Amino acid sequence: MAMRSASASSLLLPLLLSASVSISILVAAQAAGDETALLEFKAAAVISGGHGDDPHASWNSSSVGGFCSWEGIRCGARRRRVVALSLPVYGLAGTLSPAIGNLTFLRVLNLTFNWFQGNIPASIDRLVRLKTLDLSYNKLNGELPANLSSCVSLLFLTLSNNHLHGRIPVELGHRLTDLQKLWLGNNSFSGNIPASLANMSALYSLDLTTNHFEGPVPPELGSIGGLRFLYLYENKLSGVLPHSLYNLSRLQVFSIDSNSLSGTIPSNIGDRLPSIRTLNFGYNKFHGTIPPSLSNISALMFLQLALNSFSGRVPPTLGRLKGLVTLNLFDNKLESSDREGWEFMKMLANCSQLRTLYIDNNSFSGQLPSSVASLSTTLRNLFLGNNRISGFIPSDIGNLVGLQVLAIMNIPISGGIPESIGRLQNMAALYLYNTSLSGFIPLQNMAAFLTQLNTLALYNDNLEGPIPASLGNLKNLFILDLSAQKLNGSVPREVFKLPALSYILNLSHNSLSRPLPTGVGSLANLNALFLSGNQLSGNIPDSIGNCKSLELLLLDQNSFEGRVPRSLENF
Ligand SMILES: *[C@@H]1O[C@H](CO)[C@@H](O)[C@H](O)[C@H]1NC(C)=O
Ligand SMILES: *[C@@H]1O[C@H](CO)[C@@H](O)[C@H](O)[C@H]1NC(C)=O
Ligand SMILES: *[C@@H]1O[C@H](CO)[C@@H](O)[C@H](O)[C@H]1NC(C)=O
Ligand SMILES: *[C@@H]1O[C@H](CO)[C@@H](O)[C@H](O)[C@H]1NC(C)=O
Ligand SMILES: *[C@@H]1O[C@H](CO)[C@@H](O)[C@H](O)[C@H]1NC(C)=O
Ligand SMILES: *[C@@H]1O[C@H](CO)[C@@H](O)[C@H](O)[C@H]1NC(C)=O
Numbered sequence: 001m002a003m004r005s006a007s008a009s010s011l012l013l014p015l016l017l018s019a020s021v022s023i024s025i026l027v028a029a030q031a032a033g034d035e036t037a038l039l040e041f042k043a044a045a046v047i048s049g050g051h052g053d054d055p056h057a058s059w060n061s062s063s064v065g066g067f068c069s070w071e072g073i074r075c076g077a078r079r080r081r082v083v084a085l086s087l088p089v090y091g092l093a094g095t096l097s098p099a100i101g102n103l104t105f106l107r108v109l110n111l112t113f114n115w116f117q118g119n120i121p122a123s124i125d126r127l128v129r130l131k132t133l134d135l136s137y138n139k140l141n142g143e144l145p146a147n148l149s150s151c152v153s154l155l156f157l158t159l160s161n162n163h164l165h166g167r168i169p170v171e172l173g174h175r176l177t178d179l180q181k182l183w184l185g186n187n188s189f190s191g192n193i194p195a196s197l198a199n200m201s202a203l204y205s206l207d208l209t210t211n212h213f214e215g216p217v218p219p220e221l222g223s224i225g226g227l228r229f230l231y232l233y234e235n236k237l238s239g240v241l242p243h244s245l246y247n248l249s250r251l252q253v254f255s256i257d258s259n260s261l262s263g264t265i266p267s268n269i270g271d272r273l274p275s276i277r278t279l280n281f282g283y284n285k286f287h288g289t290i291p292p293s294l295s296n297i298s299a300l301m302f303l304q305l306a307l308n309s310f311s312g313r314v315p316p317t318l319g320r321l322k323g324l325v326t327l328n329l330f331d332n333k334l335e336s337s338d339r340e341g342w343e344f345m346k347m348l349a350n351c352s353q354l355r356t357l358y359i360d361n362n363s364f365s366g367q368l369p370s371s372v373a374s375l376s377t378t379l380r381n382l383f384l385g386n387n388r389i390s391g392f393i394p395s396d397i398g399n400l401v402g403l404q405v406l407a408i409m410n411i412p413i414s415g416g417i418p419e420s421i422g423r424l425q426n427m428a429a430l431y432l433y434n435t436s437l438s439g440f441i442p443l444q445n446m447a448a449f450l451t452q453l454n455t456l457a458l459y460n461d462n463l464e465g466p467i468p469a470s471l472g473n474l475k476n477l478f479i480l481d482l483s484a485q486k487l488n489g490s491v492p493r494e495v496f497k498l499p500a501l502s503y504i505l506n507l508s509h510n511s512l513s514r515p516l517p518t519g520v521g522s523l524a525n526l527n528a529l530f531l532s533g534n535q536l537s538g539n540i541p542d543s544i545g546n547c548k549s550l551e552l553l554l555l556d557q558n559s560f561e562g563r564v565p566r567s568l569e570n571f
């Protein structure tokens, strides 16, 4: 470093032409201005932990090599002006000094993942050479400086994850016409999305998620031909989604969920958006049918249309989407009264990557097709509840070895619980409630496999017979609800040895009899114990007082006798 500055001055000194001298004096003065600005930047920033090293340790006017050798600084070769100030993830707090506006040769300002607060200084408008401005993941507040649009060279503007508010200045779109990436997500911006953004014709990624933007999506956005990533989710956008957006033929991610947008999806979406990987229209007010042409988008992995008013049938051709991972259709008005209406389930068997299938809370009816058991073994989440589906759970449901959550509730499905369910070794939560399922709980031999199970919600069906003692093998169970069935016999002592049981044990409204095992006191972490409405008899074991975490205890409508245990007196 010493060598470099010595040789720089020895090159300058022999040049005695007056013009060169005055230029080099000017250059030197401007460079000195950069140093002053950097020292002001340093003075306004404070180190606050982060990864520990103080980047400013090297920021010292007497340091060998000058400010161009300071950590995080890069200078241009010719003029020795600062062209990059990059201190990402340094645990810097404090404020951004307005002096950075004096670093007029800056091309990169990257301070992402720090703790800076306060405003973005208005002086930033002097950085006309700035190409990258990344202040994301800080604690900046205030509004965007009106003259940010003077930074006309900007290519990447990422201010996401701050506390910025106010509107996007209209001028931004008019003047930052080279911008390629605009990320303002996770702030508190409000107002309309300005149509002028459409003038950013080089934009390929626009992220305005998780703000308070309101009003319509400007149809002009449909003219940003190169847009590949459009994220508008979690705002208050409303009105009909303009069909011009379906002109964005290079879109890969189209994510607008959690707004109040309405309208229909055009039937030719498959031809117009052939590169979509993620289509997320959930939590809006869309209606109409799911266009079969979606099946032509071979890249589609994530299709989320939940919480809308889509109606009609699910196109069976969706089964052509070989890469489909998520099909999320819950809370719509989709139907399937006959065999044809259920054809999609058969076809989905060809989606060999499918992990999530949510069709709950719709108007599906008729018999559950046995093809549900032929879905990919990659399937993790299957939700069928809140429909009018009848018929049976196919006996080979146990083929779906990847299942982690199976939810079949509030539907009039009948028959028994197939024994093969016991083979689902990855199952974490099993919800089979408010159905017409009958027969015994088929866990006698299988509980050994369901070792991951943490939630077993089997209530309000027509199940009968004993509570299987093998339930005691479910070492991870923290919710056990077997209420409102016709279970009889005694409560097996194994139930009270379940080591993880902490949230609720609900055995109420069955026909359980005989005294409660003294082992009940082992449930030291249990919050709620409901045993009402059985024929339990004998004394309430004194050990129940050992259930130190109990907040709710219901023992009414039983045949208990004797006194309430003294251990419960402080309950
Ligand atoms: C600069 O560095 C010198 C020697 O390393 C040290 O004595 C001096 O206190 C430092 N100055 C500042 C302002 O940190
Ligand atoms: C910018 O530099 C000028 C001198 O060139 C100086 O007068 C001014 O105070 C500096 N601005 C800031 C905000 O430091
Ligand atoms: C800023 O720096 C971080 C960390 O090196 C990097 O991941 C990020 O891409 C940079 N920002 C931009 C806009 O280049
Ligand atoms: C923005 O810049 C213009 C000139 O380009 C200037 O007249 C105006 O005062 C600036 N506004 C602010 C708020 O700095
Ligand atoms: C949004 O930003 C806040 C901090 O400003 C952070 O805690 C939160 O995790 C961020 N959310 C996302 C989705 O990035
Ligand atoms: C784009 O900018 C021009 C002027 O720069 C303006 O006339 C036009 O309305 C702008 N387009 C949009 C969509 O704002």
Ligand SMILES: *[C@@H]1O[C@H](CO)[C@@H](O)[C@H](O)[C@H]1NC(C)=O
Pocket: 222, 243, 244, 245, 247
């Ligand atoms: C889509 O683009 C074509 C030309 O590329 C244009 O004719 C048509 O009007 C556009 N559609 C919408 C809805 O903007």
Ligand SMILES: *[C@@H]1O[C@H](CO)[C@@H](O)[C@H](O)[C@H]1NC(C)=O
Pocket: 270, 292, 293, 294, 295, 296
């Ligand atoms: C899918 O694409 C083919 C060929 O481009 C076309 O013939 C067919 O009509 C499309 N299917 C749908 C449902 O749009």
Ligand SMILES: *[C@@H]1O[C@H](CO)[C@@H](O)[C@H](O)[C@H]1NC(C)=O
Pocket: 319, 346, 347, 348, 349, 350
């Ligand atoms: C699955 O795909 C194969 C080959 O692509 C095809 O022959 C078969 O009919 C498809 N099955 C279903 C159920 O769509």
Ligand SMILES: *[C@@H]1O[C@H](CO)[C@@H](O)[C@H](O)[C@H]1NC(C)=O
Pocket: 331, 361, 386
């Ligand atoms: C099902 O949808 C109705 C309205 O369509 C809603 O009120 C209800 O909360 C939803 N239920 C579930 C479980 O999502």
Ligand SMILES: *[C@@H]1O[C@H](CO)[C@@H](O)[C@H](O)[C@H]1NC(C)=O
Pocket: 409, 410, 411, 412, 434, 435
């Ligand atoms: C139970 O399921 C039926 C449909 O089988 C439904 O009509 C009813 O509302 C459900 N009960 C509750 C409490 O959700």
Ligand SMILES: *[C@@H]1O[C@H](CO)[C@@H](O)[C@H](O)[C@H]1NC(C)=O
Pocket: 464, 465, 466, 488, 489, 490
């Ligand atoms: C429990 O009920 C079944 C019929 O569901 C009956 O066969 C059995 O004898 C009953 N067992 C006891 C212990 O009451």
